[in-house]
Amino acid sequence: MSNTTSTKSTPDPWNDIKYIILQTCLIPSIICSLYTLVRLLFDHNLRTAIHNHTCLLLLFISILDAFFNHPLTLNYLRTNHVTPSTDATCLVWNFFNSMFVVSTYWTMAWGTIEKHILIFAPTLLATKRKRFLLHYLPLFLTTFVYPVIAAMIFILFYPCQNKFDMSSLYCAFPCSLSIRSVALYTRFAHNFIPAFTVVSATAILIMRVIKHKRHIRTNRFTWRRYRRMVSQSLSLSSLFLVLTLPATTVSIVQNCCQATFAADLQVSVFNFLLRFLTIFMPFICLSSLPEIRPKIRLFNKTRIRAILTQRQQN
Numbered sequence: 001m002s003n004t005t006s007t008k009s010t011p012d013p014w015n016d017i018k019y020i021i022l023q024t025c026l027i028p029s030i031i032c033s034l035y036t037l038v039r040l041l042f043d044h045n046l047r048t049a050i051h052n053h054t055c056l057l058l059l060f061i062s063i064l065d066a067f068f069n070h071p072l073t074l075n076y077l078r079t080n081h082v083t084p085s086t087d088a089t090c091l092v093w094n095f096f097n098s099m100f101v102v103s104t105y106w107t108m109a110w111g112t113i114e115k116h117i118l119i120f121a122p123t124l125l126a127t128k129r130k131r132f133l134l135h136y137l138p139l140f141l142t143t144f145v146y147p148v149i150a151a152m153i154f155i156l157f158y159p160c161q162n163k164f165d166m167s168s169l170y171c172a173f174p175c176s177l178s179i180r181s182v183a184l185y186t187r188f189a190h191n192f193i194p195a196f197t198v199v200s201a202t203a204i205l206i207m208r209v210i211k212h213k214r215h216i217r218t219n220r221f222t223w224r225r226y227r228r229m230v231s232q233s234l235s236l237s238s239l240f241l242v243l244t245l246p247a248t249t250v251s252i253v254q255n256c257c258q259a260t261f262a263a264d265l266q267v268s269v270f271n272f273l274l275r276f277l278t279i280f281m282p283f284i285c286l287s288s289l290p291e292i293r294p295k296i297r298l299f300n301k302t303r304i305r306a307i308l309t310q311r312q313q314n
Contacts, residue, residue: 029066040059059285061278069093069100073275082171099148099150102146103147104281106146109193119226120212160175169271235288247271
């Protein structure tokens with residue numbers, strides 16, 4: 001396990017505003033996550049539908065992130081200090097953050113690839129063996145195995161000396177990320193490659209659906225289900241692109257070209273945007289599931305008709 005020392009830096013003056021924004025968005029996100037997850041788990045048809053499994057896993061990640069990662073972030077934004085101020089807190093915080101980020105990125109990446117199989121080659125998932133090899137095993141590897149192993153290697157057991165800063169978010173990150181080769185690997189493997197996969201796979205999926213639209217629409221039920229999957233992929237990839245592209249781009253430029261490129265924006269703005277990926281995901285998952293989406297009627301037609309009739313009589 002790596003050794004640690006402490007340093008100190010100046011907190012971001014915008015932390016109070018960030019705290020309000022994050023807290024305001026987090027509470028509805030938790031409610032939405034729990035509601036959607038419970039409805040999916042207790043409905044047998046929805047729970048066993050393969051095309052819903054990616055959303056199920058993303059909801060689990062969102063809830064775990066909300067309860068293990070965001071409380072430490074909110075406490076830091078409120079006090080401008082890491083509490084409790086111990087090396088163990090910094091290691092655990094970075095471990096959870098790394099694990100949830102990598103898990104989210106790669107689960108979304110595989111989910112967009114799998115949409116091609118579900119729509120254009122469903123026979124590849126026709127048997128239990130095929131479903132295990134092409135569905136359950138990839139999801140297990142991308143959601144659990146690799147994120148946990150990567151976080152353990154780069155956060156907990158990398159042979160370097162951590163210099164934790166209790167006045168910085170995530171204690172100024174672990175020492176392994178100060179090594180150029182590790183930083184490049186993590187940025188490409190944990191950010192750029194999954195982001196590129198999500199965006200490109202979704203774009204290709206849309207083009208393929210448009211090309212085969214006439215053939216697919218012969219079955220209205222099938223077309224409705226496929227259109228929903230494409231819409232979900234497009235929404236998730238758009239969210240992914242908007243929130244992750246700035247930080248990923250700046251990080252790649254910093255690691256390969258200019259170390260100080262947009263450094264202030266990266267620390268103060270772009271890294272903060274990444275917090276909202278797991279916060280907004282539950283709303284997209286819920287919107288793509290009309291079977292459980294609550295129907296909010298602002299106007300009841302029957303009541304309006306009754307009121308109008310009563311006024312005419314008066």
